[in-house]
Amino acid sequence: ILNVEQSPQSLHVQEGDSTNFTCSFPSSNFYALHWYRWETAKSPEALFVMTLNGDEKKKGRISATLNTKEGYSYLYIKGSQPEDSATYLCAFVQGGSEKLVFGKGTKLTVNP
């Protein structure tokens, strides 16, 4: 059974704060890592697909890094806004598999 862990489970920050959270996954037989954002009552939205060790991706104020050798990815949000409040999910893809294995998510609340 693949273990994809996300921490923290939940996070409360003030508007304007920068924040980051972690996705840990098996370091062997890595193929890809996906990040999604899921706002309440909406559809999960794709943020990034990362495949190479050392990859850094950026979308507006959100960025992500990938370390496949040690099995983790960080998601950073710079200058958090209330509209960033959502659950952030990562999903690991193992080599030889077509399946995304999701973590439980980090629930971010940004207070105005």
Place this chain on the structure above:
Amino acid sequence: EAGVVQSPRYKIIEKKQPVAFWCNPISGHNTLYWYLQNLGQGPELLIRYENEEAVDDSQLPKDRFSAERLKGVDSTLKIQPAELGDSAVYLCASSGGTSGRTDTQYFGPGTRLTVL
């Protein structure tokens, strides 16, 4: 571009009743996924279709769950009979590339099922 459409958004039924969920993927997307999300957990794949063929249904509990994707477009997921433990969010997603590993999956808003 219209997104993935799912209906109903919410469904409340009594245990042992049947229930069906419907999904219309993004036009032109050949791959369709059904996921189950239990409270406090990440989504788990139930079944993946490539066009009308179910290419991965290893996680689908076949004693009570069934799915179909007629003509390789819309899909229906059915539970009969529903059990209390089936209360969850059922998500549908679609993708249009050739690699399930790196293609972006576009999700619908999900159907929240409550079994009483």
